[in-house]
Amino acid sequence: MFSEKEIQKIRNQFPILKEKIYSNPLIYMDNAATTQKPLKVIQATQNYYSTMNSNIHRGLHYLSHKATLYVENVREKIKNFIHAKYSSEIIFTKGTTESINLVASSIDSFIKKGDEIIISCIEHHSNIVPWQVLCKKRGAILKIISIHENGFLKLKDFELFISEKTKIVSICHISNVLGIINPIKNIIKKAHEYGALVLIDGAQAPSNLNLDVQELNVDFYVFSAHKMYGPTGIGMLYGKKKILEKLYPYQFGGEMIKNVSFDKTTYSDLPFKFEAGTPNIEGIIVWGSAIDFVKEIGISNIQSYKKKLLIYAVKCLSSIDGIQLYGDNIDFSKKSGIISFNLYKLHCFDVGSILDRLGIAVRTGHLCAQPLMNFFKVSGMIRISFSIYNTFKEIDYLSESILKTKKILLKQ
Structure with missing residues (x-):
C-alpha cells in the first residue's frame, strides 16, 4: 500500500x-479511455525530435540507425513485458482497434461459409464490428456469449457454442464498462481443444495485470500504449510466430516487401510483413518510456x-x-x-x-x-x-x- x-x-x-x-x-x-502522461513520457517525445528524428530500417546514416535501434529495443521491451517468445511476434499497429482489424482481415482466407466465430455481449465495438464484417463477407456465423445480471460471462453459453466449426474466439480480458476480469485462460484452453484460435482484447489490461502470453497460451493478444501512460496512435499485436507466418498481409507498400517486380512481389519476414509504410516512430520510442514508468512502480x-x-x-x-x-x-x-x-x-x-x-x-x-x-x-x-x-x-x-x-x- x-x-x-x-x-x-x-x-x-x-x-x-x-x-x-x-x-x-x-x-x-x-483512465479507461486514456491515461495521463508522466514527465518521463513527455520528455521522451521532445528527446526523439531533438536528437534522432529520422525514418527507420532504410537509411545508412547515423540518425536512421539510432532511431532504428531505439524502435527495435522497444519491440524487445514489449516482448519481455508480455513474456512473448520472440520479438518478431510483436507487430506495431495504430492501436488495439487496428490490431483486431489486422487479424480479422488477415485470417479472411481461412474462413469459409458455415464456420463460426464466438465473441461476447460485453465487447467493445472494436471487437464486434470486424467479426461481423468478416462473417458477412465469408458467410460465417457469429455467436454471442451472454452474461448474468452481475456481468459475468455465461460460460455455459461458451461450452454450448464451441465446436469443430469454431474458427476463432475473440474476448476482452477486462470489460471496459464493468471492469470484470474474464477467465480467459480457461476459455483459451477450451477453444484449443476444438482447434479454434483465440484473440484477447487486452486494452484495459497492461497497466492492471501481469501478462504472460506464453503461460496463457493465447494465439493473439492486443493492446495500446495510451492506456498505460504512453502516447496515442500506437499499439501492438502479439501473435504466435507459426500462426503469423501463415497469415496474409493486412496492408501493402514499403517496408513489408522483400522483392518487387511487375511480375511478382515477395513479402518480408516477421514482423515487417505486417508493418507497411512509415510507422509511428515517435510513438514506439516514447512507449518504451511508459513501459519503464510502469515497471518502476510495479x-x-x-x-x-x-x-x-x-x-x-x-x-x-x-x-x-x-x-x-x-x-x-x-x-x-x-x-x-x-x-x-x-x-x-x-x-x-x-x-x-x-x-x-x-x-x-x-x-x-x-x-x-x-x-x-x-x-x-x-x-x-x-x-x-x-x-x-x-x-x-x-x-x-x-x-x-x-x-x-x-x-x-x-x-x-
Missing part, C-alpha cells in the same frame, strides 16, 4: 494534474493500490440513495478499477456535465458497448476508472459531487 507521500510523489510526475477545470482542481477519472503495486481505490469507491457510492451500480461489485478479486453507474433516472450526460463543471472528468454514454447497454436496458452509463495517481480524497469529493449533482438536477 502506498503512503500519501508516495502517491503525491507519483502525482508530481503528471503536470496535467495541476490544471484547473472551471476553477476547480482536476480530478481525472477517465504492476503488482499498481494493481493492489487500484483495488483499494475500487473497494473504497464502491463503499462510498453504494451509500448514495438512488445510485445504480452495474455488474458485480462484491467479488473484487475479479474486478479492475472501473465502475459504471447511473443516478436515479437522470440522464448520464446531465450528470457527467455537472461533474465536469466541478472538475471531475468521467466518461458518459454507451461507452462503445451498445449491445451491453441494451442488455441493461439503458441508453448510457457514467463510468469512473482509476489510475495510480487517483486518491481516496478524490473519491470523497466525487461522492460529495454526486450528491450535489442529484440535488441540482432533481430541483429542475
